Amino acid sequence: MAEEQTNPNPNPETTSTETTGNESTLSTGLDAAKPPVGDTPGVDPSKETSPTDDTSGAPEKYSAWTLPDGYELDSGVAAEAEPIFRELGLTQESAQKLVDFYAKHAVASSKEALDAWMETRKGWRDEMKSDPELGKLVGKDGNFGPDSPLISTVFRALDGLQNPKLVADFKAAMNLTGAGDNPAFVRVLHALASKVTEGTTYVRGEPPAASQRRPTAGAALYPNLPSGRA
Numbered sequence: 001m002a003e004e005q006t007n008p009n010p011n012p013e014t015t016s017t018e019t020t021g022n023e024s025t026l027s028t029g030l031d032a033a034k035p036p037v038g039d040t041p042g043v044d045p046s047k048e049t050s051p052t053d054d055t056s057g058a059p060e061k062y063s064a065w066t067l068p069d070g071y072e073l074d075s076g077v078a079a080e081a082e083p084i085f086r087e088l089g090l091t092q093e094s095a096q097k098l099v100d101f102y103a104k105h106a107v108a109s110s111k112e113a114l115d116a117w118m119e120t121r122k123g124w125r126d127e128m129k130s131d132p133e134l135g136k137l138v139g140k141d142g143n144f145g146p147d148s149p150l151i152s153t154v155f156r157a158l159d160g161l162q163n164p165k166l167v168a169d170f171k172a173a174m175n176l177t178g179a180g181d182n183p184a185f186v187r188v189l190h191a192l193a194s195k196v197t198e199g200t201t202y203v204r205g206e207p208p209a210a211s212q213r214r215p216t217a218g219a220a221l222y223p224n225l226p227s228g229r230a
Contacts, residue, residue: 058086157193
């Protein structure tokens with residue numbers, strides 16, 4: 001009676017982990033455990049989706065943005081933001097919420113900077129009033145008004161330039177930069193103005209009276225001659 005042969009692998013669909021050739025036991029076992037190409041454990045292939053940009057909610061062109069009174073959205077910022085809004089598929093309403101958020105913080109930041117600058121200038125003015133030297137140049141009203149020695153001296157010096165446009169530009173520069181409130185700047189300007197106006201009595205650009213003009217050499221030698229003949 002022939003000996004019955006036993007099939008060591010009765011299930012032909014079962015992959016053998018028996019090594020052949022140069023494969024190691026570990027690598028062979030790993031290959032056997034590898035799922036068929038395209039199958040991922042725990043993932044239903046039928047439910048896999050590829051990432052795509054959903055721009056279905058974005059309008060073809062966003063309309064004008066609603067902004068706080070007195071605030072303008074930088075055109076460069078708007079031009080850069082709108083493609084991003086469209087890429088994210090934001091509706092006009094959703095995008096407006098982001099614009100509101102940006103504008104709110106931009107306005108607050110600008111206001112804080114302006115308030116800090118104005119507080120600095122106020123501090124400078126208070127410092128001038130309490131300064132031992134500049135404090136003496138304050139007017140009767142306690143401020144550096146038109147009647148104050150500081151303003152009258154500087155005014156005479158500027159008016160003596162006989163150049164209204166130059167003076168107007170200088171005043172505009174002081175207002176823009178706040179230099180007109182800075183104690184150091186005011187000290188130097190007053191010192192220079194005092195030197196320039198020292199010994200003069202005319203104001204507002206009026207030429208000095210004839211009696212204040214320096215005599216010519218001829219008039220000094222022949223004081224009794226009629227004017228214009230010396």
